[in-house]
Amino acid sequence: MTETVTQPADDPWPGASPPGLSAGPDCRHERLDTPRYASAGQIDRLVHAAFARATAGVSPAALWLAWFDWAWHFAGSPGRQVALAQRVVQHWQSGLTGSFPRPGGDSDPRFADPDWQCWPFSLLRDAFRQTELFWQEATTGLPGVSPHHEHVVSFAARQWTDMLSPSNCWWLNPEVLRVTAGTGGRNFAEGGRHWQDDLQEIFARHSPGASRRRCAPHGVGRDVAVTPGKVVYRNDLMELIQYAPQTPTVWREPVLIVPSWILKYYILDLSPHNSLVRYLVERGHTVFMISWKNPREEARDLGLNDYLQLGLFEACTQVRRITGTAPLHAAGYCLGGTLLAIGAAALGRDCGPGSAPLRTVTLFAAQTDFSEPGELGLFIDSSELAWLGALMWEQGYLDGAQMAGAFQLLHSRDLMWSRSIHEYLLGQHAKPTDLMAWNADTTRLPYRMHSENLHHLYLRNDLAEGRYCVGERPVTLADLKLPVFLVGTERDHVSPWRSVYKLHRLTGTGISFLLTSGGHNAGIISEPGHAGRHYRFSTRRKDAPHLSPDEWFAQTPACEGSWWPCWQQWLAAHSGEKTVPPALGGGTIIGDAPGHYVLEP
Known part of the structure; x- marks a missing residue:
């Protein structure tokens, strides 16, 4: 079989290229399996693959470069620092009087429960929203930061703040506290069983049929994909x-x-x-x-x-x-x-x-x-693709679980934290749908x-x-x-x-x-x-x-x-x-x- 679409010659390192061929914009090929490349590329691939396994394919270099780009320009922007500091002081002064401004209104589904409107939960909610706003303003619009690095840092800051939301803590979430009081703690017992099921699914992920276990009611050819x-x-x-x-x-x-x-x-x-x-x-x-x-x-x-x-x-x-x-x-x-x-x-x-x-x-x-x-x-x-390329080169493919992890990170608020609250803290197991079954059927x-x-x-x-x-x-x-x-x-x-x-x-x-x-x-x-x-x-x-x-x-x-x-x-x-x-x-x-x-x- 002859390949005509191949990797560019300027890949981050030769081992990231598919075996044997590399091509530039003019589509001419250069062999990468010649003696002068083979031994060095093999060693590099093995080393990169080992590091990539430890980081699940995420390049630490890419993250550090983005953070350093932002931190350097932020350190050299005293005006931005003073403005953010003034905003923090202003917001906490408002908080002491119980009147935090509400930049996001009440549309955030994490705080949809009516008890979030009551003190002290309303204070926790509004303080968290101000923290989100602070990091959004701190990580965006900083002159000199490359757009890609700005997006990476802003995304990382959003992930950290999402993780620290009071809605994720059972002792700070009024809905979880109310359900716990009403069930005598049975919600945590149910949540523990859901957590155990998820662990078993992770360990058995590569077993035949494991990816569909939680969505078994929707069988392919029986409930979905049934058009004759x-x-x-x-x-x-x-x-x-x-x-x-x-x-x-x-x-x-x-x-x-x-x-x-x-x-x-x-x-x-x-x-x-x-x-x-x-x-x-x-x-x-x-x-x-x-x-x-x-x-x-x-x-x-x-x-x-x-x-x-x-x-x-x-x-x-x-x-x-x-x-x-x-x-x-x-x-x-x-x-x-x-x-x-x-x-x-x-x-x-x-x-x-x-x-x-x-x-x-x-x-x-x-x-x-x-x-x-x-x-x-x-x-x-380039750094991230070299890291991911090393992981794929060792396996021969990108696994569906690795892809699913990236998409869950993009939608962490809905696919990770919201699900964790309902499954593990409230003990509520979502009824599987045909779309959920399809989404779990990875390739x-x-x-x-x-x-x-x-x-x-x-x-x-x-x-x-x-x-x-x-x-x-x-x-x-x-x-x-x-x-x-x-x-x-x-x-x-x-x-x-x-x-x-x-x-x-x-x-x-x-x-x-x-x-x-x-x-x-x-x-x-x-x-x-x-x-x-x-x-x-x-x-x-x-x-x-x-x-x-x-x-x-x-x-x-x-x-x-x-x-x-x-x-x-x-x-x-x-x-x-x-x-x-x-x-x-x-x-x-x-x-x-x-x-x-x-x-x-």
């Missing part, structure tokens, strides 16, 4: 699922969905009532889904180019074999959408007019410009692919800047000339919607942009009938003047309800006539959906 279909193709990287038609006629153009490889595909086929796949097939669309294999150490050398060639392009070939010559509607979610954008641009570059296999492109919460990747960018710099990422993804896309932003290579030639998103449906979510910490919106600057094609309520997952799973949902939608015609994200938001009214009907109507408007459904697999069927790969632990 067949596996119609399989290779070493993916299975292709074709869903059975549920209408007598279907639109001529099929829909191919490319999920992210970070978690299992059935985020888009959860329970029947909130399955996007079922919604589409019930409205006359022939739907195909890629199900990525959960890799282990033997897949360490699979790269982004493999996911493009053996995944997206091979799936397109098989869909057209089954359905005929009609071009496809392709939809990609998160990094699956980024892969789709790369592939669509490469096809636009290489295929003549009318010969491309795609009819339209839909991107769900997918970035193509990674210059502002949101809080995920806190973990991405692994091959070493080479994830390293290329982080270096090429996040660190270097090669795709947006025209340096990313497919077929040993750079691709540019200006070659993406198909109609695009672009979806962002309002509270997305993984793919911030303003970052998703940047595709408008990278291509002149027509883009229908939709901004929906919710976050990276819940905003996409927005089935009709879900209360409290809304979205904004408008279309930019081909080569129309550019609007900034804030201008677009200000002039685009909100619509109540789910955005799924809007997208389905857009697909129908870009489709031809209806026809009889194609035979499942074109006569070639491997097995029933959801297939084998999604069940691999």
Whole structure:
């Protein structure tokens, strides 16, 4: 297998590169397994891997550099120090009279219990809010600090203050004290059992089925991923699922969905009532889904180019074999959408007019410009990637638990502290949902692919800047000339919607942009009938003047309800006539959906 997308030659240390190849912006290769590199790189990798294991893949150098940058400039800013000191004195004088100002109002869910309004808990709450405000002001807007270091220090300060919240202490939390008095302490006994369950799950994490133990009521193929279909193709990287038609006629153009490889595909086929796949097939669309294999150490050398060639392009070939010559509607979610954008641009570059296999492109919460990747960018710099690369190199992959830890840190207030209060202090165990079951069903990422993804896309932003290579030639998103449906979510910490919106600057094609309520997952799973949902939608015609994200938001009214009907109507408007459904697999069927790969632990 020949790789064409490889690591840049200026990686932090040679051992961070995938074995054998390195490439700069001009896509020419340099061997890194020659004698002059091999022994030194091997030693460096072993040392870095040992340190990375001890720090769970977090680079101490990156943290110290950020702290030193901030501390040096803060020490040289006496005016900022005096202003902050005056604020502290003013706030504590107010506190002595019981009249702390309330900068955050009463909307913080940590202090939603009515007893937080009563003394002395109100004093604790307001003092904590002032502490949060102090560190926010101390760590932001300091002249001379690099933006990345400022974000890292501010994030670290927020993590520390969140940890010290009085809501996390049972003897300071009025809700916990009230429940303890009412139950005679049984809440702590229940919390202890929950804590023991979590410990057992941590120790058994690598055992088959362990990741789904707490969410066992939602079995894959039994409760979720149950839309009828067949596996119609399989290779070493993916299975292709074709869903059975549920209408007598279907639109001529099929829909191919490319999920992210970070978690299992059935985020888009959860329970029947909130399955996007079922919604589409019930409205006359022939739907195909890629199900990525959960890799282990033997897949360490699979790269982004493999996911493009053996995944997206091979799936397109098989869909057209089954359905005929009609071009496809392709939809990609998160990094699956980024892969789709790369592939669509490469096809636009290489295929003549009318010969491309795609009819339209839909991107769900997918970035193509990674210059502002949101809080995920806190973990991405040269030092951090070298550290993480060492950990992945030793294992051959990035483990799902390691990824989950990073995402929990980004959402620590909701995923760590709030959960700990309810599970361990209040003794309340949240009822598992299908989305929780999917979130617990973690996957692994091959070493080479994830390293290329982080270096090429996040660190270097090669795709947006025209340096990313497919077929040993750079691709540019200006070659993406198909109609695009672009979806962002309002509270997305993984793919911030303003970052998703940047595709408008990278291509002149027509883009229908939709901004929906919710976050990276819940905003996409927005089935009709879900209360409290809304979205904004408008279309930019081909080569129309550019609007900034804030201008677009200000002039685009909100619509109540789910955005799924809007997208389905857009697909129908870009489709031809209806026809009889194609035979499942074109006569070639491997097995029933959801297939084998999604069940691999």
